[in-house]
Amino acid sequence: MSKIHTEEQFESAIEAHLLANGYSALPKDGYDIERAFFPTQVIGFIRETQAEELKRIETMLGDKTDGTLLKDLNFWLNSQGMLPVLRNGFKCHGRTFRVCFFKPAHGMNPTLESQYGANRLSVIRQLRYSSKNSNELDLVLSINGLPVITAELKNPMTGQTVENAIRQYKKDRDHRELLFDFKKRALVHFAMDTELAYMTTRLAGSATFFLPFNQGDEGGAGNPPNAGGYRTSYVWEQVWQRESLLDIFARFLHLQVEDKRTEDDKLIKKETMIFPRYPQLSAVR
Numbered sequence: 001m002s003k004i005h006t007e008e009q010f011e012s013a014i015e016a017h018l019l020a021n022g023y024s025a026l027p028k029d030g031y032d033i034e035r036a037f038f039p040t041q042v043i044g045f046i047r048e049t050q051a052e053e054l055k056r057i058e059t060m061l062g063d064k065t066d067g068t069l070l071k072d073l074n075f076w077l078n079s080q081g082m083l084p085v086l087r088n089g090f091k092c093h094g095r096t097f098r099v100c101f102f103k104p105a106h107g108m109n110p111t112l113e114s115q116y117g118a119n120r121l122s123v124i125r126q127l128r129y130s131s132k133n134s135n136e137l138d139l140v141l142s143i144n145g146l147p148v149i150t151a152e153l154k155n156p157m158t159g160q161t162v163e164n165a166i167r168q169y170k171k172d173r174d175h176r177e178l179l180f181d182f183k184k185r186a187l188v189h190f191a192m193d194t195e196l197a198y199m200t201t202r203l204a205g206s207a208t209f210f211l212p213f214n215q216g217d218e219g220g221a222g223n224p225p226n227a228g229g230y231r232t233s234y235v236w237e238q239v240w241q242r243e244s245l246l247d248i249f250a251r252f253l254h255l256q257v258e259d260k261r262t263e264d265d266k267l268i269k270k271e272t273m274i275f276p277r278y279p280q281l282s283a284v285r
Helices: 007-019 039-049 052-078 082-088 110-117 162-172 232-240 242-252
Strands: 022-027 090-091 095-097 120-127 135-142 144-154 188-192 197-200 254-261 267-274
Touching: 007 120, 007 135, 007 144, 052 082, 052 090, 052 095, 082 144, 082 242, 082 254, 120 232, 120 242, 135 242, 144 162, 144 242, 162 188, 162 197, 197 242, 232 242
Parallel strands: 022 120, 144 188
Antiparallel strands: 090 095, 120 135, 135 144, 188 197, 254 267
């Protein structure tokens, strides 16, 4: 089979586009399985963007500074969740440290512009995410070392379609792994082939529900032909585009909390992470 029709080539095409448009490649061996993020990149971002704040705790902690920061970040991610930490940062010894800077309302503050420009969006291929098995994810996207999106990719030319990717998430990806734990780490999971895209914000084994994330084709389902590439290229060219993705996490992604009653009349809270039909994809269906 020609290499152009393989799943590997599909994955490589996505990676190449991202790397040419503001992303960097992040070595998968830098992933901390126990914490489910990339410690070196997190620390590097904090040191680059918040040096003065960091000095204030380094005077107290010395060579324990990095370890303490990572310990506290891990605690805040596990207790507060990824989205609040991305938006508001976390505390360490009474100081607030940011793990992401979103686009300022205007360009009149050079410090804010510099901090926004320092955000490191990365793509990781074939990431082993568990100490319990050797399974690997096709793609993971991270912001400053924090994983925010995972993706399983298939190519119909190999006999594998998006349905196989969905089945992989349901059957072969343990939702109890920290990387998949609702709210705590990766917030969105894409199942995708060259023709169709689906996504979910909560993995729950066989009960996982995937929503179509397609543009529609002349009033019908699916995606229109793309003379310049794959039908699903809008996902990585528009939705995952650097500024678009940061904007989604800054303003559009939100946690919806509803009060629900069970069959035995108990009141429970149902939480749903809402990934938007982003303005560039207003026709998504």
